Amino acid sequence: MKILHTADWHLGQLFHEYDRxxxxxxxxxWLIETINSEEIEVLLVxxxxxxxxxxxxxxIKMLYTFLREATAQNSNLQIVITAGNHDSASRLEAPKPLLESSNIHIIGTIEKNSDGSINYEKLTIPLRNKLGEITIWCLAIPFLRMGDYPSVANASNPYSEGVTALYREAFEFAKTRMxxxxxxIAMGHMHTHHAEISDMDKTERLIMGGVECISATAFDSxxxxVALGHIHKAQRIGGKEHIxxxxxxxxxxxxxxxxxxQVVIFELENEITSLKTLEIPVTIPxxxxxxxAEPLENVLVELQQLHDKNDFEQAPxxxxQVLLEEPEPALRYKIEEVLKYKNVRLARIQPYYPNKKESTSEFNQQELLHELQPVDVFTKSYQAKYSAEVPEHLMELFQQTLIDVNQTEA
Structure with missing residues (x-):
């Protein structure tokens, strides 16, 4: 069977407030075209x-329009979708009654049996070849939250050991059906050990201070x-081609x-063959x-060289990145004036201050705010950010603001 693995679509994301x-x-x-041209039989999301x-x-309409068109053009296509940490597990599963007669399987929640054990039958999806014969059992496991996984006695890391136990029990259940x-095969949405991550992965994807990292040994040999999602950089885990x-x-x-x-495409009978990746075309660079980072004057000159507006729908x-000696109140205005007729979308201005060093602010001494005067807070904040004394004109403006505030309160 020919399988395509993708993840982390993040439909509806705003990129610095721009609609995507x-x-x-x-x-x-492109994905529908690829499914057609590659004769994909199973889509894993x-x-x-x-x-x-x-x-x-x-x-929501975008997702279900895709599902309708993909299956209409490929009557034998089987689709398995699992929920991630950004998804509402129950909301994603809501249309399941409408999809039960189709080859679309959506798994969002971990259901429990009356005795409190996990319903592994729900998580075990049979995948059939063109003759209607089951050739693959897919462990469709969504993002696991606290309470979703088994409790492991005396666990030093309840999350990682619980998740590992769930994959072990799911695998043993699937073997009874084989x-x-x-x-x-298995699916998962998690952070694994040694995964290479971006700044966004660092700030948004870690959920429990790093203890949620799962070892590749959690997946039976x-x-x-193992089709993973959660980390945005395409990569192998643990040196394994199949994880x-x-x-x-x-x-x-x-x-x-x-x-x-990219997406990952491979053929699977008893073993994986013809594994390859297909790079996804960039629509908006x-x-x-x-x-x-360079001084503002140099940056403005470089911005002047950009192309004038033509096709804003695909504008980059x-x-x-601008190098500043001190805060520049008119920074955004000066940049926007240059870009007014340029074919770009201004997403972010990142200032850098050459004198900025590791903060030595007295805030690190855990002073209480009520022990500091407003001017002290302002001075320490400025010094922590810019590693310089507050310019005289800024201090005068701050002092005047204090006077105005005090007069208003009086």
Whole structure:
């Protein structure tokens, strides 16, 4: 059977407040074309279908339009979707009654039996070949929250050991369903040990201070493939060709600007063959000017060289890096004036201060705010951010503001 693995679509995401519907629709159109041209039989989507737990009507319509068109054009296509940490597990599962007669399986929640044990039958999806014979059992396991996984007695790390126990028990359950010439694959949405991550992964994807990292040894060696989501950089885990993150189809931040966004395609009978990756076409590029921060005067000159407006729908997102000696109140205005007729979307202005060193602010001494005067807080904050004394004109403005506030309160 020929399988395509993807994840982390984040439908509905705003990129620095810019709507990305155009980009997401272009990806879904490309994905349908790829499913057709590659004659894909199974599509695996490993979590974070939506960017937020309460997605917009546009995002929901986009997903179900895709499902309808993909299955209409490929009557034998089987689709397995699991929930990620950005998805509402119950909301994602809500349409299941309408999909029960189709080859679309959506798994969001971990259901328990009357005795409190996990219902592994719900998580074990049979995948059939063109003759209607079951050839693969898929462990469709969504993002696991506290209470979803078994409790392990005397665990030093209840989360990672609980998740490992769940995958072990799910695998043992699937083995009871197996017959000759059948194999097992698994899906997951998690952070694994040694995964390479972006700045956004660091700030948004870690959920429990790092203790949620799962080892590749959690997946039984007899599992033929493990389709992972959660980390946006496509990569193998633990040096294993068959344990992979597909990565996100679109860059979620400027730190992901140079990622190769892709899907993974492979054939599976008793073993994996013909594994390859297909790079997803870039619809709207991310542009960084300059590549290394320079003084504002130089940056403005470089911005002047940009193309004038033509096709704003596909205009690049622009991040500007500028070197400043001190705060520049008119920074955004000066940049926006230059870009007024340029074919870019200003997404981010990143200032850098050459004198900034590791903060030595007295705030590190855990002073209580009520022990400090407003001018002390202002001075310490400024020094912590810019590693310099507050300029006289700024201090005069601050003092005047204090006077105005005090007069208003009086």
């Amino acid at each position: 519907t155009f980009e997401h629709q272009a990806f879904l159109n 490993s979590g974070d279908v939506f960017d937020i737990s309460n997605p917009s009507a546009t995002s 017959s000759d010439n059948q194999t097992i 007899e599992m033929k493939y 992979r993150y597909s990565g996100s189809p679109l860059p979620m931040s400027f730190s992901e600007r140079n990622y190769k966004h 991310l542009l960084r000017i300059p590549l290394k 997102y622009l991040e500007i």
